[in-house]
Amino acid sequence: MTMHDRDIHFRPGAGSQRTSRASFTHAEARGPIIDQEGREIRPESLRDGFREFRFDFSTANPFGHLSREQRLKRLEAIAKLLDVAFILPGTKIRYGIDGIIGLIPVVGDLIASALSLWLVREARALGAPWHITARMLSNVAIQGVVGTIPLAGDAFDVLFRANMRNARLLRRWLERQPHQD
Numbered sequence: 128m129t130m131h132d133r134d135i136h137f138r139p140g141a142g143s144q145r146t147s148r149a150s151f152t153h154a155e156a157r158g159p160i161i162d163q164e165g166r167e168i169r170p171e172s173l174r175d176g177f178r179e180f181r182f183d184f185s186t187a188n189p190f191g192h193l194s195r196e197q198r199l200k201r202l203e204a205i206a207k208l209l210d211v212a213f214i215l216p217g218t219k220i221r222y223g224i225d226g227i228i229g230l231i232p233v234v235g236d237l238i239a240s241a242l243s244l245w246l247v248r249e250a251r252a253l254g255a256p257w258h259i260t261a262r263m264l265s266n267v268a269i270q271g272v273v274g275t276i277p278l279a280g281d282a283f284d285v286l287f288r289a290n291m292r293n294a295r296l297l298r299r300w301l302e303r304q305p306h307q308d
Contacts, residue, residue: 195253199301202249206290209242226285229274236280240271243290250297259300263293 159167193201211221225242228235247263255263270289274280 195301198249198253199298202246202253202297203294205242206246206294209239209246209290210288211291220285222285223290225290226281229281229284232277233275236271236274239274239284240267243267243270243293246290246293250293253297253301254304255297255300259296262296266292266296 162168208223209225210223212223214221225239228239228242231238244264244267247260247267250263251260266287266289270284270287273287274284276283
């Protein structure tokens with residue numbers, strides 16, 4: 128199927144260049160504008176120059192509207208990424224980003240420990256008591272200290288999986304608590 132010149136509408140552009148013009152209107156080409164939640168944005172609000180759009184950086188919290196269960200699932204997903212995301216080819220040994228980062232001497236173990244400490248902080252934000260937090264911190268400390276030993280520490284990081292242990296500790300504690308979302 129070929130297109131004929133009569134099917135293409137031209138309008139003069141800048142200089143000698145010509146641009147093609149579609150046969151549908153601007154509104155048809157654009158369609159509805161949808162926000163991130165799937166709600167349609169009214170065109171009037173766009174014509175007003177985004178006066179309705181306000182963003183307060185001092186109170187911004189992208190995870191503020193998550194339920195307790197959603198926050199726990201996010202924490203578990205990050206723990207899996209850090210500890211068991213990949214499989215060593217030809218074996219059944221699982222490792223994560225924590226094990227890869229830990230291969231960098233000293234700095235890698237510090238970065239991996241910082242990521243693990245963020246998970247402990249999130250657990251505390253979910254309301255974990257001091258004894259759960261203390262056990263989680265001890266897991267991070269053990270992995271951080273032993274992980275600094277060259278080669279043997281890296282193998283220990285892969286096998287110990289402090290982040291998965293911490294996620295499991297938090298999950299068990301939360302399951303014993305009354306539901307409140």
